Amino acid sequence: MKCGLLLFLSLALNLETRAHAETLFSQGRAAYAAANYQRAAELFRQAAADQPASGTLQNLGNSEWQAGHSGSAILAWEQTLWIDPFNRAARGNLVYSRRAAQVEAPELTWYEVVSTWLPANWWAWLTVLSFWTAVSVAILPLVFRWRKAGWQQAIAALCLTLFLLSLPAQIGINTRAGLGFILERATPFRLTPTRQAQVLARLPAGEPARWIKRRGDDILVRTSRGLGWVRVDQFGLICR
Amino acid sequence: MFAQGFISGNRLPGNIVISVPGMVMGGSPMLLESDSIELTAKSLPKEGELPGFTGAIGRLALEPPSLETNRVRAGEPVKLSVTVRGEANLLRVIAAPPPTVRDWEIFAGNSNSPSPQMVQARHFFTFDYTLIPLSPELKQTPPIPFSYYDPEDGKYKDLTIPSLPIEVEAGSALVDAPNLIQKSSDHVAPEPEPVLSGLASVAGRTVTRLKPLQRSPWFLWSQFVPAFLLLGVWEWDKRRRYLQQHPNIILRRRARRALRHERKFLRDAVRRRDGPAFASAAVRALRVACAPHYPAEPRALVGSDVLRLLEDERENRAATRVVREVFAADDAGRFANGGEQNGDLLQLEGEFNTVLQTLEARL
Numbered sequence: 319m320k321c322g323l324l325l326f327l328s329l330a331l332n333l334e335t336r337a338h339a340e341t342l343f344s345q346g347r348a349a350y351a352a353a354n355y356q357r358a359a360e361l362f363r364q365a366a367a368d369q370p371a372s373g374t375l376q377n378l379g380n381s382e383w384q385a386g387h388s389g390s391a392i393l394a395w396e397q398t399l400w401i402d403p404f405n406r407a408a409r410g411n412l413v414y415s416r417r418a419a420q421v422e423a424p425e426l427t428w429y430e431v432v433s434t435w436l437p438a439n440w441w442a443w444l445t446v447l448s449f450w451t452a453v454s455v456a457i458l459p460l461v462f463r464w465r466k467a468g469w470q471q472a473i474a475a476l477c478l479t480l481f482l483l484s485l486p487a488q489i490g491i492n493t494r495a496g497l498g499f500i501l502e503r504a505t506p507f508r509l510t511p512t513r514q515a516q517v518l519a520r521l522p523a524g525e526p527a528r529w530i531k532r533r534g535d536d537i538l539v540r541t542s543r544g545l546g547w548v549r550v551d552q553f554g555l556i557c558r
Numbered sequence: 559m560f561a562q563g564f565i566s567g568n569r570l571p572g573n574i575v576i577s578v579p580g581m582v583m584g585g586s587p588m589l590l591e592s593d594s595i596e597l598t599a600k601s602l603p604k605e606g607e608l609p610g611f612t613g614a615i616g617r618l619a620l621e622p623p624s625l626e627t628n629r630v631r632a633g634e635p636v637k638l639s640v641t642v643r644g645e646a647n648l649l650r651v652i653a654a655p656p657p658t659v660r661d662w663e664i665f666a667g668n669s670n671s672p673s674p675q676m677v678q679a680r681h682f683f684t685f686d687y688t689l690i691p692l693s694p695e696l697k698q699t700p701p702i703p704f705s706y707y708d709p710e711d712g713k714y715k716d717l718t719i720p721s722l723p724i725e726v727e728a729g730s731a732l733v734d735a736p737n738l739i740q741k742s743s744d745h746v747a748p749e750p751e752p753v754l755s756g757l758a759s760v761a762g763r764t765v766t767r768l769k770p771l772q773r774s775p776w777f778l779w780s781q782f783v784p785a786f787l788l789l790g791v792w793e794w795d796k797r798r799r800y801l802q803q804h805p806n807i808i809l810r811r812r813a814r815r816a817l818r819h820e821r822k823f824l825r826d827a828v829r830r831r832d833g834p835a836f837a838s839a840a841v842r843a844l845r846v847a848c849a850p851h852y853p854a855e856p857r858a859l860v861g862s863d864v865l866r867l868l869e870d871e872r873e874n875r876a877a878t879r880v881v882r883e884v885f886a887a888d889d890a891g892r893f894a895n896g897g898e899q900n901g902d903l904l905q906l907e908g909e910f911n912t913v914l915q916t917l918e919a920r921l
Binding site for chain 1: 754759762765770772784
């Protein structure tokens with residue numbers, strides 16, 4: 319009884335959150351059409367906070383770009399592709415913005431490239447379902463003393479193959495989760511996490527970087543220029 | 559000294575270094591390094607951009623181009639040299655891309671580039687094209703679009719390399735002209751410039767959060783569920799096979815359950831001081847307790863069957879007596895008129911319970 323009540327309450331809350339996100343989405347579109355890009359970005363950001371969605375994040379990226387925040391725009395489009403790698407508009411926007419802002423795309427290893435072929439959560443379910451299906455199809459006939467059939471072995475082999483092929487993508491998802499982008503232009507890239515630290519370079523907005531560790535309000539990141547520290551509010555992770 | 563310029567990008571990190579050419583009065587050439595200053599970089603206008611613009615900014619002029627020779631055979635290359643003069647950063651002048659023209663194969667050749675200092679000193683720059691005519695019917699070279707941006711006028715200026723007359727003779731070598739012409743016409747159009755897309759009309763695919771499932775504790779812990787399920791199925795099957803091989807275990811379990819059920823009836827009968835009901839419940843309890851030992855249906859057992867199980871208890875003659883009396887009372891209650899005296903039978907309750915416990919211990 320209690321479980322049913324909890325389930326009902328959570329469903330109701332979910333529906334309300336979704337409705338609120340849709341309202342914010344519509345308001346954001348209206349603000350964008352009225353060229354109020356700052357307001358549109360705020361609305362899309364709130365909608366994405368309620369319910370992350372590929373269309374919402376794409377629109378957030380467009381609004382941020384129009385408002386002059388190239389770093390936030392690139393981050394939003396990358397998050398769009400994280401959810402939906404098939405979103406051509408976001409992919410095109412990233413090419414356009416990187417060319418305009420003269421920043422490089424993040425360098426990905428081969429297993430990270432594989433992980434971009436499908437949405438992040440699809441890989442998790444693919445791995446889990448294929449593994450347990452293979453194990454079940456292999457074990458259950460032994461348990462119940464069923465007659466061995468060719469289709470059982472075929473299914474087990476197929477599922478095992480899918481499982482093994484999805485493992486590199488799992489590694490790629492894990493490493494790509496530490497990828498982020500510089501949000502502000504001319505961000506000081508410091509040698510140490512101190513106020514008087516030597517500035518190694520000034521990073522442009524949209525520069526890719528990988529999160530290494532955090533110390534207070536500073537983050538150690540790795541960029542194409544090497545290791546350095548930036549402030550936590552100047553860096554945006556793809557999957558924060 | 560001041561610096562002024564237009565660039566195509568707007569990214570200006572770090573200090574600006576201005577090298578002073580030539581000799582400075584009273585000293586040798588020196589390098590001036592200024593402090594960081596803020597510059598406003600204007601983007602080049604998109605309107606009015608002419609074909610062949612490759613980023614040249616300044617004031618340029620084109621000297622008449624020259625052909626290596628104006629008589630050539632079809633399929634043989636000929637070099638076209640183009641000299642550009644001007645007051646611009648000539649080091650940044652890039653040759654116009656070769657156009658795609660029917661009946662011609664055009665390649666941008668290596669530029670005749672001396673040292674950068676020489677280029678800056680001479681104020682001119684020469685680059686070459688390699689042209690291959692594919693047909694003997696050609697009379698002139700194709701024009702090559704080229705343009706530059708004049709910052710003083712704020713306009714793009716055309717600097718197209720004009721056509722030059724040429725005489726093309728039929729080639730002696732076999733030239734697969736149709737194939738080359740086909741390749742020219744099938745030349746892949748340049749990739750369109752990316753543009754900012756419009757807004758998405760719907761929210762699209764959603765997730766509960768951006769953090770991947772693989773990093774969620776509940777997802778990792780939930781992997782134990784199928785493991786436990788499979789383990790449970792295996793254990794259940796193992797137990798089922800064991801019980802199949804040992805059916806008496808099930809029979810005894812059922813008997814214990816039925817005995818507990820019959821004890822309730824016994825207690826009710828004692829409470830109600832109902833002798834016949836007590837006798838009936840007692841007989842059923844004895845049958846249920848003895849049935850697994852035979853095995854048989856409990857209803858099929860009689861008093862002697864129960865007594866046979868109590869043969870080991872020979873010294874306990876009371877148990878034998880109780881069993882006989884209970885069966886007799888039950889038979890009398892069912893088949894004879896009148897019945898056993900209720901009071902005597904109920905007094906056997908204690909001894910009967912002892913017998914029942916003995917039989918239950920054997921289950």
